[in-house]
Amino acid sequence: MTRDIQDLPLSRSTTVGSIRIHALEAGLQWLDGGAMFGVVPKPLWERRIPADDRNRIPLALRCMLVEAPGALVLVDTGIGNKEDEKFRVIYGVQNEGTPTRLEDAIRQAGFEPSDIDIVLDTHLHFDHAGGNTLRDEDGRVRPAFPGARYVVQEAELVFAKSRNERIRASYLEANHAPVTEAGLWDLVRGEVEITEGVHVLPTPGHTPHHQSVLVRSGAETACFLADVCPTSAHLPLPWIMGYDLEPLVTLESKRGLWTRAREEDWLLVFEHDPTTAWGRLDPDADKPALREGVVA
Numbered sequence: 674m675t676r677d678i679q680d681l682p683l684s685r686s687t688t689v690g691s692i693r694i695h696a697l698e699a700g701l702q703w704l705d706g707g708a709m710f711g712v713v714p715k716p717l718w719e720r721r722i723p724a725d726d727r728n729r730i731p732l733a734l735r736c737m738l739v740e741a742p743g744a745l746v747l748v749d750t751g752i753g754n755k756e757d758e759k760f761r762v763i764y765g766v767q768n769e770g771t772p773t774r775l776e777d778a779i780r781q782a783g784f785e786p787s788d789i790d791i792v793l794d795t796h797l798h799f800d801h802a803g804g805n806t807l808r809d810e811d812g813r814v815r816p817a818f819p820g821a822r823y824v825v826q827e828a829e830l831v832f833a834k835s836r837n838e839r840i841r842a843s844y845l846e847a848n849h850a851p852v853t854e855a856g857l858w859d860l861v862r863g864e865v866e867i868t869e870g871v872h873v874l875p876t877p878g879h880t881p882h883h884q885s886v887l888v889r890s891g892a893e894t895a896c897f898l899a900d901v902c903p904t905s906a907h908l909p910l911p912w913i914m915g916y917d918l919e920p921l922v923t924l925e926s927k928r929g930l931w932t933r934a935r936e937e938d939w940l941l942v943f944e945h946d947p948t949t950a951w952g953r954l955d956p957d958a959d960k961p962a963l964r965e966g967v968v969a
């Protein structure tokens with residue numbers, strides 16, 4: 674079990690049809706295990722991911738790089754480098770790099786951050802969109818990928834800016850306002866093909882306008898789940914995070930995904946799983962579970 678960022682390879686690669694994808698490790702965070710598993714009792718979840726002495730569990734900040742035929746696409750951006758020491762201690766952030774571990778992982782996969790054409794945000798929580806922007810040496814916060822277009826659901830951006838008391842600790846303005854100021858957003862509505870082979874699929878519940886990402890090539894599909902199912906331990910339908918704003922909506926999003934994933938043998942990519950980057954559902958299991966031998 675991963676307890677340190679060094680336990681995870683910076684980049685793991687595979688192919689979906691003729692498209693190459695890379696699981697990039699942008700660091701770790703440590704979050705309250707109870708909050709991560711909602712109504713699931715601790716004796717059940719701690720068998721899957723053991724907690725530390727503060728009841729926290731390690732979570733990856735895994736992003737996905739897609740070598741689509743028409744564009745190099747980065748899905749989610751980790752936490753970034755803008756937060757102060759207090760924040761980093763509270764959330765147990767380990768993402769040191771040049772300037773963060775995400776950029777190191779992009780280079781490990783054979784690219785430079787400036788090669789990214791499209792940054793695709795599943796939603797705008799700080800552990801998914803924090804690396805959208807970086808603080809430079811002059812202390813100025815600017816887009817981390819100035820040559821890229823940034824994509825998110827239009828309603829997710831509106832929601833992030835609404836900042837009510839229940840959501841505002843998760844939506845930090847510095848992660849989206851500089852992108853707006855630079856005019857870099859391409860806002861989308863619903864299910865859309867972003868570039869050849871890369872589609873966004875609304876999977877609401879965690880937030881009302883959360884989206885997952887499908888990579889399709891030939892007969893193969895990979896699905897970057899994001900927070901509809903953050904780790905492989907969250908595969909069972911009722912294992913839903915306490916953070917989710919609409920857990921019953923998450924339940925139906927997952928039910929629909931697992932039906933399609935089984936039928937089409939999708940490769941499922943987990944953003945926060947502390948060890949497993951991806952796997953495929955076992956078609957013979959009565960509950961959603963990963964097939965042995967096809968996990969990495």
Ligand SMILES: [Zn+2]
Pocket residue numbers: 796798801879900
């Ligand atoms: Zn989230």
